[in-house]
Amino acid sequence: MGRSEYGYYAGLGGQGAGLAAFLTTVLGYTLVYVGLLDLTVPSKHSGNYNNLLLANDICIEKAVQSVSETLYVYLREDPAAVAAVATAAISTDAPSVPVSPTTPELRVYLSELYGQLWDVCNLHRNLPLDVRVLYNTTEPALPVASALPVDKTLATPGLPETSASLHTASVPSPVPTSPSSAQKAHRPGGNPTSWEEVLLKPELQVVFTRHSSSGSDELTCAKRAALGLPPVHVEWLDEATHVALSTPFYYLEDEKTCIPHFPRVALGGTFDRLHNGHKKLLSLAACICQSRLTIGITSTEMLAKKKNAGQIEPLEERIDAVQSFLLSVFPNLAVDVVVLKDPFGPPVHDPNFDAIVVSSETIAGAAKINEIRAEKGMAPLVIVVTRRTVSSLLSSTFIRNNLPARRRFPR
Numbered sequence: 001m002g003r004s005e006y007g008y009y010a011g012l013g014g015q016g017a018g019l020a021a022f023l024t025t026v027l028g029y030t031l032v033y034v035g036l037l038d039l040t041v042p043s044k045h046s047g048n049y050n051n052l053l054l055a056n057d058i059c060i061e062k063a064v065q066s067v068s069e070t071l072y073v074y075l076r077e078d079p080a081a082v083a084a085v086a087t088a089a090i091s092t093d094a095p096s097v098p099v100s101p102t103t104p105e106l107r108v109y110l111s112e113l114y115g116q117l118w119d120v121c122n123l124h125r126n127l128p129l130d131v132r133v134l135y136n137t138t139e140p141a142l143p144v145a146s147a148l149p150v151d152k153t154l155a156t157p158g159l160p161e162t163s164a165s166l167h168t169a170s171v172p173s174p175v176p177t178s179p180s181s182a183q184k185a186h187r188p189g190g191n192p193t194s195w196e197e198v199l200l201k202p203e204l205q206v207v208f209t210r211h212s213s214s215g216s217d218e219l220t221c222a223k224r225a226a227l228g229l230p231p232v233h234v235e236w237l238d239e240a241t242h243v244a245l246s247t248p249f250y251y252l253e254d255e256k257t258c259i260p261h262f263p264r265v266a267l268g269g270t271f272d273r274l275h276n277g278h279k280k281l282l283s284l285a286a287c288i289c290q291s292r293l294t295i296g297i298t299s300t301e302m303l304a305k306k307k308n309a310g311q312i313e314p315l316e317e318r319i320d321a322v323q324s325f326l327l328s329v330f331p332n333l334a335v336d337v338v339v340l341k342d343p344f345g346p347p348v349h350d351p352n353f354d355a356i357v358v359s360s361e362t363i364a365g366a367a368k369i370n371e372i373r374a375e376k377g378m379a380p381l382v383i384v385v386t387r388r389t390v391s392s393l394l395s396s397t398f399i400r401n402n403l404p405a406r407r408r409f410p411r
Contacts, residue, residue, distance in 0.1 A: 031066060031068060032066060032067055032068070032205040032206045032233075033067070033068055033069040033070070033203065033205060034067065034069055034070045034071075034072075034201070034203045034204050034205050034206075035063055035066065035067040035070075035071050035072070035204070035205060035206045035207070035208060036071075036072045036073075036074060036198050036199070036204060036206070036207045036208070037059060037060070037063040037071060037072070037073045037074070037207075037208045037209075038074050038076070038207065038208065038209035038210075038211065039056050039059060039060075039073060039074065039075055039076070040052060040056070040075075040076055040077070040078050041075050041076070041077050041078060041081075041105060041106045041109050041135075042056065042078070042105075042109065043077070043078045043080075043081030043105050044081075044105070045078075045080075045081040045082075045084045045105075046078050046080040046081040046084060047080075048080075048245070050249075050251035050254060050385075051244055051245045051246075051247075052078070052245070053387070054244040054360045054363065054385065054387065055210070055241035055244040055245050057116075057244075057360055057361075057387070057388075058237070058240055058241050058244060058361075059208060059210065059237050059240075059241060060116065060117065060120055061120060061124075061361075062208060062235070062237060062240060063208045064117070064120045064121055064124055064126055064129065065124050065126070066206070066208070066235070067129060067206070068126070068128075068129070069128075069129070069130060070129075070130045070131075070132070070203070071117075071129055071130070071131050071132070072132050072133075072134060072198050072201075072204075073113065073117070073131065073132070073133045073134065074134050074135065074195055074198060075106060075109065075110060075113075075133065075134065075135040076135075076195075077106060081105075106135060110133055110135065113133055114131070114133060117131045117133075118131075134193050134195075134198065199224065199232070200223055200224055200227070200229070202227075202229050202230075204232055205230075205232065205233060206232065206233045206234070206235055207232055207233070207234050207235065208235045208237055209234065209235075209236065209237065210236065210237040210238040210240075210241050211238075243363050243364045243367050244360075244363055247363060247366075247367050247383060248383070249363065249366075249382075249383040249384065249385045250382065250383070250384045250385065251385055251386075251387070252284045252357075252384060252385065252386040252387075253386065253387055259288055259384065260288070261288055261289065261290040262288055262289060262290060262354040262355040262382065263290050263291040263292070263354055264289075264291060264292050264293075264294065264352055264353045264354050264355075265285055265288060265289040265292075265293050265294070265353070265354065265355045265356070265357060266293075266294045266295075266296070266345065266346065266347050266353050266355070266356045266357070266381070267281065267282075267285045267293075267294075267295055267296070267356060267357040267358065268295065268296030268297070268298070268340055268345050269281070269295075269296075269297065269298065270297070270298045270303065270312070270318070271297055271298075271318045271321065271322050272312045272313050272318060273313060274318070274321040274322065274325060277359075277388070278322075279325060280386065281357065281359060281386060282295070282322065282325060282326060283329065283330075284357065284384075284386050285357040285384075286326065286329070286330045286333055288355065288357070288384060289333060291334065292334040292335075292336060293326075293333055293334070293335050293336070294335075294336045294337075294338060294346060294353070295322055295335065295336070295337050295338070296338050296339075296340040296345040296346065297315065297318055297319055297322065297337060297338070297339060297340060298340045299315060299339050299340055299341050300312075300314070300315050301341065302340065302341065302342075302343075315339065319337055319339075322337060323335065323337060343365065344365075344368070344369050344372060347369050347373065347381060348369055348372045348373060348376070351373075351376075351378040351379065353381055354381065354382060355381055355382040355383070355384055356369065356381045356382075356383055356384070357384045357385075357386070358383065358384070358385055358386075359385070359386055359387070359388045360385055360386070360387045360388045361388055363383065363385060366381070366383045367383070369381065370383070
């Protein structure tokens with residue numbers, strides 16, 4: 001549903017508002033006009049750079065799908081990274097600097113983030129979304145437990161009321177501080193809009209965050225209530241990002257990590273209209289495979305309920321495309337192509353697999369496969385992840401919707 005459609009239903013009042021709430025429940029996520037997304041900048045100075053990068057991707061997808069008009073994105077630095085850099089500076093007697101030592105990483109991430117947000121907006125057909133990325137490196141990220149007023153009419157669909165009442169009690173925030181004149185002098189143009197200032201915007205309706213252990217600043221809460229501003233809903237993303245943050249995996253795009261070769265490697269997918277995203281996944285899987293690569297291709301029956309299922313290529317064509325590509329690029333690699341009739345495939349039945357290759361949005365599926373293997377007494381698979389990029393263009397859906405039939409030239 002687009003921005004104008006939801007605005008129409010919500011603006012009707014009475015039955016219209018009820019219809020908007022019904023659609024929200026059916027779609028499985030909150031639909032609001034203005035939201036705030038809380039992200040931590042991935043830093044290579046901490047030990048969880050790759051996990052945090054992929055967790056942020058999940059948060060971005062959720063927020064873009066849920067907000068129709070304006071999305072503020074607040075970047076906070078990783079306290080662990082700041083502490084690590086500060087410790088290193090002390091041990092080497094490095095001179096103090098007027099800005100956070102991780103500011104270069106923040107700057108690079110901010111630059112990449114605008115491109116990523118545009119891509120995700122395009123993927124979900126939400127191009128009218130006005131995105132504004134904010135940050136503040138002079139404020140210490142030391143949260144103070146407190147609570148914002150909560151609008152329970154916007155409780156997350158599917159969660160029991162007890163869970164909603166527990167989780168929507170607070171929202172994370174750095175402690176607002178007044179930067180010194182010296183700090184301001186090193187910040188051309190003054191200070192960016194602070195976290196507190198965004199929380200006090202009258203139009204703000206929802207905050208997306210995964211920091212369930214921290215709370216909002218008491219002063220901010222008091223000010224919002226004193227100004228008679230409506231309550232803000234908190235959409236907790238800690239459960240959605242738990243797998244990405246807690247599952248150990250190799251990250252294929254990490255140039256500093258040597259990934260070992262594995263005798264038997266598995267991966268799966270639909271592989272409709274084989275495109276460069278598929279070829280990247282297949283190539284990277286082949287690169288780490290020492291002996292035999294098993295590729296599961298989703299059966300026609302499993303795709304029956306998929307949107308535009310009738311436009312998906314026949315199973316035989318998808319199998320042929322995968323085999324033809326691998327034969328031309330990796331002619332000496334032993335490849336088994338199997339038809340997937342369930343979401344998990346051979347790795348939950350065969351203990352001899354060593355690793356599984358997945359794209360970033362399917363880490364949860366790999367983790368579930370390992371759960372099933374553990375229940376059966378099998379060793380866990382090593383999970384190897386490649387990050388999904390340019391998702392709005394590198395997709396079978398884009399090809400089906402935008403490209404004409406392949407041109408054929410006479411030979």
